[in-house]
Amino acid sequence: MARVRYLGPEPVTVPELGRAVEPDEVIEVPDDRFAGYVCQPVNWEAVEEPRQQEEEAAPLPLRKAAAKPQKEG
Template sequence: MARVRFIGPEPVTVPELGGRELSPDEITEVPDARYEGYVCQPGTWEPVEEPREPEPAAAPAAVKKTAAKPRRED
């Protein structure tokens, strides 16, 4: 999760954070997907810790197949 600092002049209740009340200069965690929605308001929020880069998905394991045996015709 990313972290932002509330820099508003008075306490505020943030419904997106479960109705939590934040005081001026308080740092809080926000969902990575919503980070930009906070820091785009520079008069209210200040970035502290940006979202982490998503880890690349592991490639699916290759399925090993055995070669078909050639038919012997006698």
């Protein structure tokens, strides 16, 4: 789970949580919903990013093509 902080000036109801979130409160959100919060930088800031995104950001090792067998003869 990722974590975000609410930056707004007054409490806001977050239907996903089924409750109100207070100003400066840190909440946990599902990793797949993290981008939906932090794309609103006026209202939310990232506290802890999803682990899944960090793993995806790592470069993948390059794969080398198998050598073609040489024909004898």
